[in-house]
Amino acid sequence: LKKQFSEIAQQCEITINQVEKIANFITENLNPYPARSNWGDVRNPQENEMLQLGAPDIILSFFENNPQKPIMIEVFQPANSNLILNASYHAALKTVDKETKMKMREDLEKASLFIKCLQQRTNTILRMAQVLVEIQEKYIREGDRYLKPITRAEIAKKLSVHESTISRAVSSKTIQLPNRKVYPLSVFFDRSLQIRTEIKEIVEKEKEPLNDQEIVTKLEKKGMHIARRTVAKYRDMEGILPAYQRKEKVKTK
DNA sequence: TGAAAAAACCCGCT
DNA sequence: AGCGGGTTTTTTCA
Numbered sequence: 001l002k003k004q005f006s007e008i009a010q011q012c013e014i015t016i017n018q019v020e021k022i023a024n025f026i027t028e029n030l031n032p033y034p035a036r037s038n039w040g041d042v043r044n045p046q047e048n049e050m051l052q053l054g055a056p057d058i059i060l061s062f063f064e065n066n067p068q069k070p071i072m073i074e075v076f077q078p079a080n081s082n083l084i085l086n087a088s089y090h091a092a093l094k095t096v097d098k099e100t101k102m103k104m105r106e107d108l109e110k111a112s113l114f115i116k117c118l119q120q121r122t123n124t125i126l127r128m129a130q131v132l133v134e135i136q137e138k139y140i141r142e143g144d145r146y147l148k149p150i151t152r153a154e155i156a157k158k159l160s161v162h163e164s165t166i167s168r169a170v171s172s173k174t175i176q177l178p179n180r181k182v183y184p185l186s187v188f189f190d191r192s193l194q195i196r197t198e199i200k201e202i203v204e205k206e207k208e209p210l211n212d213q214e215i216v217t218k219l220e221k222k223g224m225h226i227a228r229r230t231v232a233k234y235r236d237m238e239g240i241l242p243a244y245q246r247k248e249k250v251k252t253k
Numbered sequence: 254t255g256a257a258a259a260a261a262c263c264c265g266c267t
Numbered sequence: 268a269g270c271g272g273g274t275t276t277t278t279t280c281a
Contacts, residue, residue: 164278
């Protein structure tokens with residue numbers, strides 16, 4: 001099964017971990033569409049922008065589709081933009097007796113408060129997206145290797161909202177990157193993707209299979225401190241076999 | 254909003 | 268390779 005993952009990953013030009021994540025995401029949300037349309041997108045270059053069935057909650061794109069230009073952020077929210085109170089309610093106020101009037105007033109206030117909350121909510125999400133893009137711009141533009149390990153708490157601090165707010169905002173939302181791929185928003189918070197990518201690159205470049213200890217040493221030189229136990233773990237995540245098995249794999253291939 | 258419970262994470266050791 | 272513990276991070280709860 002793992003091997004399949006790794007093949008899928010290669011064909012899709014994304015990491016195995018991402019494949020796994022997507023798989024998890026699918027099962028957790030019982031909504032196979034976002035990721036599938038994603039895969040389909042990759043395989044069939046017939047990109048139909050409007051055909052994003054698993055409509056992401058946030059879309060990032062390059063201005064004028066030019067990677068040199070700034071990144072644009074779009075936030076999709078339910079009943080987002082121009083939700084207003086139906087004017088006829090105000091009119092109706094005048095036609096009813098005093099008691100009903102009071103009740104209606106209360107209700108109207110509740111309604112407008114509700115609308116305000118919604119707006120603030122989208123606003124928060126938008127600000128969050130902005131900060132995220134700012135921080136992870138390099139990742140967005142140049143790939144996994146440049147993902148900075150950040151936490152939800154840090155973002156919360158930056159926006160001066162509570163971590164639980166971010167937590168909820170992040171989970172159960174998806175984002176589409178300029179490369180047209182849809183991810184769970186939590187990709188931005190993957191703390192080990194960067195190092196895992198690094199490990200993968202090291203292994204790819206190796207002449208002789210390096211054991212985990214040697215990989216640790218190499219990473220050390222790049223200023224990344226991590227235990228060899230952890231290297232092994234990441235290796236697994238990426239579907240990379242232990243050093244002593246890698247030689248055979250090349251043969252059997 | 255804060256705090257407690259749960260989950261994830263890293264890592265030493267066997 | 269796998270267990271377990273000490274932290275850190277996330278999610279839930281009231």
